[in-house]
Amino acid sequence: MPPSAIPAQGDATPVISMTGVTFAWPGQASLLDIERLEIAAGERVLIRGPSGSGKTSLLGLLGGVLLPNQGSISVLGHPLETLGNAERDHLRSDHIGYIFQMFNLLPYLSLVENVVLPTRFSGRRKERALGSAPSLQAEALRLLEHLGLGGSPDLLDKPVSALSIGQQQRVAAARALIGAPELLIADEPTSALDADSRERFLRLLFDECAAAHSTLLFVSHDRSLEPLFSRVIDLPQLNRAHPRSTIA
Numbered sequence: 001m002p003p004s005a006i007p008a009q010g011d012a013t014p015v016i017s018m019t020g021v022t023f024a025w026p027g028q029a030s031l032l033d034i035e036r037l038e039i040a041a042g043e044r045v046l047i048r049g050p051s052g053s054g055k056t057s058l059l060g061l062l063g064g065v066l067l068p069n070q071g072s073i074s075v076l077g078h079p080l081e082t083l084g085n086a087e088r089d090h091l092r093s094d095h096i097g098y099i100f101q102m103f104n105l106l107p108y109l110s111l112v113e114n115v116v117l118p119t120r121f122s123g124r125r126k127e128r129a130l131g132s133a134p135s136l137q138a139e140a141l142r143l144l145e146h147l148g149l150g151g152s153p154d155l156l157d158k159p160v161s162a163l164s165i166g167q168q169q170r171v172a173a174a175r176a177l178i179g180a181p182e183l184l185i186a187d188e189p190t191s192a193l194d195a196d197s198r199e200r201f202l203r204l205l206f207d208e209c210a211a212a213h214s215t216l217l218f219v220s221h222d223r224s225l226e227p228l229f230s231r232v233i234d235l236p237q238l239n240r241a242h243p244r245s246t247i248a
């Protein structure tokens with residue numbers, strides 16, 4: 001069954017399931033050795049660990065961009081190792097929204113054009129976005145407004161390169177959320193912000209994830225964020241390749 005035909009999953013199907021996964025970058029020592037990890041639908045999970053502990057690599061594995069040396073990773077009940085490259089691409093674009101570390105916004109596009117981008121690669125997300133709004137533009141504007149970028153038409157006309165880091169982060173969040181993907185993955189998107197802005201952004205993100213029924217996987221080295229999440233996974237503790245004691 002192609003991933004675009006993945007049926008709606010009940011809450012009992014884990015959004016992510018990893019078993020016996022090992023991963024090393026070519027020519028390097030083992031980076032990840034995870035016996036078991038399961039993330040249920042609706043969880044708000046913080047994956048914490050110091051710089052270099054493998055957080056971004058783990059996200060690459062979960063999105064099927066990297067392949068494990070051993071073990072099995074399932075996303076929405078689909079073992080990634082059973083899918084070809086094109087099927088993994090479909091699974092990713094249809095069901096996963098990303099907020100990247102550096103946001104990866106396209107500077108020559110407007111805010112709204114950046115936000116609707118995932119719907120150009122995923123018919124499913126386009127359909128879902130149009131299910132709740134009269135047009136993709138209207139849905140993009142709704143998300144931008146909910147994430148605190150409404151109010152000023154001047155702002156919407158600016159190139160994204162002229163936005164502050166906090167504003168770019170909100171555009172990146174709206175882009176990840178459009179079309180209500182089941183899984184939202186955020187790779188340390190708040191590290192450039194002060195503590196108040198970080199918490200404000202996270203609360204908006206949580207509200208939007210809840211509205212879209214999206215499970216949130218948020219990666220950070222920042223311990224102060226822990227109380228905000230429903231579950232905290234300490235990567236060095238989970239990881240047999242680099243247990244806590246061996247990482248400075």
Ligand SMILES: Nc1ncnc2c1ncn2[C@@H]1O[C@H](COP(=O)(O)OP(=O)(O)OP(=O)(O)O)[C@@H](O)[C@H]1O
Nearest residue numbers: 025026031049050051052053054055056057058221
């Ligand atoms: N593209 C790559 N090619 C080769 N090795 C890499 C690559 N990306 C990461 N690594 C290696 O994997 C290790 C873990 O990197 P990773 O980015 O997964 O950690 P991280 O916990 O996300 O770090 P940070 O918090 O600094 O972003 C790095 O020390 C590096 O040696």
